[in-house]
Amino acid sequence: MWRTEIRIRFSHCDPAGIVYFARYFDLMNGVVEDWFSGALGLDYAEFIGPRRVGLGYASCEADFAAPGFMGDRISFAVLVERIGAASLALRILAYRGPDPILSARLTIVTTSLVEHRAIPIPDDLRAALERYQGDTQ
Numbered sequence: 543m544w545r546t547e548i549r550i551r552f553s554h555c556d557p558a559g560i561v562y563f564a565r566y567f568d569l570m571n572g573v574v575e576d577w578f579s580g581a582l583g584l585d586y587a588e589f590i591g592p593r594r595v596g597l598g599y600a601s602c603e604a605d606f607a608a609p610g611f612m613g614d615r616i617s618f619a620v621l622v623e624r625i626g627a628a629s630l631a632l633r634i635l636a637y638r639g640p641d642p643i644l645s646a647r648l649t650i651v652t653t654s655l656v657e658h659r660a661i662p663i664p665d666d667l668r669a670a671l672e673r674y675q676g677d678t679q
Contacts, residue, residue, distance in 0.1 A: 543619050543620070543621065543678045544577055544580055544581035544619065544620055544674075545617055545618065545619045546573055546576055546577070546580065546617070546618050547615050547616065547617050547618070548569060548572075548573070548615070548616050548618060549613070549614070549615050549616075550610050550611065550612055550613060550614040550615075550616060551612065552612055554569070554610075554612070555611070555612045559611055559612045560609045560610065560611060561609065561610035561611070561614075563604075563606065566604060566606075566610075566636075566644060566646070567602060567604070569618075570618070570634050570646055570648065573618045573620065573634060574586070574597075574620070574632065574634075574648070574650075575587075577620045581620065581674055582667070582670035582671070582674060583670060584666065584667060584670055589664075589667075590655070593664075594654065594655040594656050595652055595653070595654070595655065595661070595664060596651075596652065596653035596654070596655045597650050597651075597652065597653075598650065598651055598653060599648055599649065599650060599651075600629060600649045600650070600651045601647070601648070601649040602646065602647070602648050602649075603646065603647050604644050604645070604646035604647075605644060605645050605646070606643070606644050607641075607642040607643055607644060607645070608638070608641060608642065608643050609643075610636075610638065610643050614638050615638070616636050616637065616638055616643055617636065617637045617638075618634060618635070618636050619634070619635045619636075619637075620632055620633070620634055621633040621634075621635070621678055622671055622674055622675040622678070623647070625663065625668065625671050625672060625675065626663075627662055627663070628651055628652050628653075628660040628661060628662055628663060629649055629650060629651045629652070629660075629663075630649070630650050630663065630671060631647060631648070631649045631650075632647070632648045632649075632650065633645065633646070633647055634646040634647075634648060652664065652667070
């Protein structure tokens with residue numbers, strides 16, 4: 543399973559020094575972008591830019607188990623839960639050491655950024671997702 547570590551900075555926190563919950567969604571989007579290249583071997587920016595394939599969220603939810611604090615090093619892991627025709631569901635798990643911080647589910651829909659409608663998951667992305675899902679089960 544692919545993992546990455548993020549150091550929590552001042553800019554991620556509220557005045558109490560605790561990660562502001564909405565910032566986790568921005569952090570997780572960065573994790574997904576890095577996961578594309580680090581685990582799938584695909585360039586996230588190429589999908590959005592030259593290929594004009596949107597990777598927007600249809601649904602996002604998170605369960606917070608413990609607060610994150612400025613200076614923490616949080617490890618994020620990505621699992622593929624479901625691969626559909628035009629969408630995929632990811633499970634994002636975050637830990638501070640062995641302690642869970644959050645568990646999130648992100649549903650991504652592949653869209654045409656020209657026509658602004660859902661499109662089938664591109665073949666190269668589908669193949670990479672299936673390979674990764676198979677490797678992590």
